[in-house]
Amino acid sequence: MNVLRAAWGIVTGHMVTLKYLFKRKSTIDYPRVPYPHPERFRGVHELRKYDDGLERCIGCELCAVACPANAITVIGAENDPAAPTSPGQRYGYRYEIDMLRCIFCGWCEEACPTDAIVLTPKFDIADYTRERLVYGKDRLVVTDPFKQHLANTESAAQTEPGVI
Amino acid sequence: MNHLLADPWLRFILVVAIKSGVLIFIVITSFAYLMLFERKILAWFQLRLGPIWCGPWGLLQPAADAVKLVLKEDLTPRDADPLIYRFAPAIAVLTSVLAYAAIPFGTFPDGSPVAIANLNVGILYILAAGSLGVYGIALGGWSSQSKWPLLGAIRSTAQMISYELAMGLSIIGVLLLAGTTNLSGITAAQSAHHVWYILPQFVGFLIYFITATAETNRAPFDLPEAETELVAGFHTEYSSLRFGTFFVAEYINMITVSCVATLLFLGGGDGPFLATLPLLSVAWFVLKVMVFLFVLIWMRATLPRLRYDRLMAFGWKVLLPVAVLNLLVTAAIVALVKA
Structure with a gap:
């Protein structure tokens, strides 16, 4: 009797594994299929623009002051009145984030008075040299203001009307 | 060549040699794909995908494995x-x-x-x-x-x-x-x-x-x-x-x-x-x-x-x-x- 029960156990065990053969696989084919992240995942930064194409950054250096890892370097400059880079008086002339120092805490986001800098869900930034991991304005500023990520204050305003 | 083929013994040996060569080729190939088959099926049992990067559905994986093994140091x-x-x-x-x-x-x-x-x-x-x-x-x-x-x-x-x-x-x-x-x-x-x-x-x-x-x-x-x-x-x-x-x-x-x-x-x-x-x-x-x-x-x-x-x-x-x-x-x- 025990023998039969044990044999039956082996058969049912095989049925369990056979069921798993046809189940949906949990592996994500990662580089070919993007890994889904929560909307507010803190990844690589992005310098946003206004809808008219002017940069939001005013070169105030509050993000650099707030940064606990000293990863941000900002050098501001006066706008050219004929062709302004940002709507105010000053703009971020140089803006560099050392991705090797950054701890992705999001304090720069909190500090920014114009919601210029946001953290995006992009996270795969591996590279071969340290120099290439210091991101300048060429890689931080968004090209299309209509495809940029929302700032935290904006998403908060959308989810909780009346509270800013 | 014709003279050699006329000898029944030599012909017999030649036929067997060719058959064996073909068979060994088939057996080695089927070994390679059995290994891929096993890795693939075993991965599916464990909710993984198995080899997928070498060729379509990982079909060139055995070749990659063979090259890798040959290049390793023989200790x-x-x-x-x-x-x-x-x-x-x-x-x-x-x-x-x-x-x-x-x-x-x-x-x-x-x-x-x-x-x-x-x-x-x-x-x-x-x-x-x-x-x-x-x-x-x-x-x-x-x-x-x-x-x-x-x-x-x-x-x-x-x-x-x-x-x-x-x-x-x-x-x-x-x-x-x-x-x-x-x-x-x-x-x-x-x-x-x-x-x-x-x-x-x-x-x-x-x-x-x-x-x-x-x-x-x-x-x-x-x-x-x-x-x-x-x-x-x-x-x-x-x-x-x-x-x-x-x-x-x-x-x-x-x-x-x-x-x-x-x-x-x-x-x-x-x-x-x-x-x-x-x-x-x-x-x-x-x-x-x-x-x-x-x-x-x-x-x-x-x-x-x-x-x-x-x-x-x-x-x-x-x-x-x-x-x-x-x-x-x-x-x-x-x-x-x-x-």
Whole structure:
């Protein structure tokens, strides 16, 4: 009797594994299929623009002051009145984030008075040299203001009307 | 050239050499894809995708593996016996390929078997070649001069010797029913009796399949290479192509026992539509072998490894008596029917 029960156990065990053969696989084919992240995942930064194409950054250096890892370097400059880079008086002339120092805490986001800098869900930034991991304005500023990520204050305003 | 072909002996040798070359090529290729098949199926059982990057669906993975293995450094331990250490993988793969000389993969339209040699003691020849395979493992483990390979080799030797007894006895039942030890004769007998021997010899089939799994050192009987206890068992010290050679031997043995199981219990190349297209028998044969290979992988994905003393107890105290009983009952029934 025990023998039969044990044999039956082996058969049912095989049925369990056979069921798993046809189940949906949990592996994500990662580089070919993007890994889904929560909307507010803190990844690589992005310098946003206004809808008219002017940069939001005013070169105030509050993000650099707030940064606990000293990863941000900002050098501001006066706008050219004929062709302004940002709507105010000053703009971020140089803006560099050392991705090797950054701890992705999001304090720069909190500090920014114009919601210029946001953290995006992009996270795969591996590279071969340290120099290439210091991101300048060429890689931080968004090209299309209509495809940029929302700032935290904006998403908060959308989810909780009346509270800013 | 024509002068050479006129000599019947030379022609015979040439034909056999060409047949063997083609067969070895096929066997090595099927080994490579069996490994991919196993990795893929095993991954699916574990909700993974398996190899997907080399070629479409990972189909070029075996080529990548082969190149990688060839490029690795070939290490010989300082204390190892250099001659035997280097020779052991060759013994393993040679004996595993030997069996294919006698396996009929189907029948030609004129009724002759698709095989290199139509031996009248085919099944004995295959069993003998299979038993020789233990030398590769035992010598490889012994000459490595390391404790884990030695333990693996001892386990493997003990396991293969004890399970071979039950295997031989389980096959005798089929031989009694068929009345021949010729492999194509056995399949022909199954077609003539209109029944595959898996039905009248179900107990024998179970014993054969269990012992065959143990013979090829497959899970749940993969004691000789139990990772958790013995690192990698008898091939722990091997690297590069010699390690790969042991792998080739193991997988070719898997195909061999599946072929034998198909021939003895599933009617070989027997199947529908053979009257119109006799060479379809090769396709039926390959299909049945693949079913057995799938079951071997399925078992690996399901069953945990046995403890060593229980493995020996199971072989000697369960399989052997049941095989003897099966043989006695079969012999009695065959004698009664004949009388």
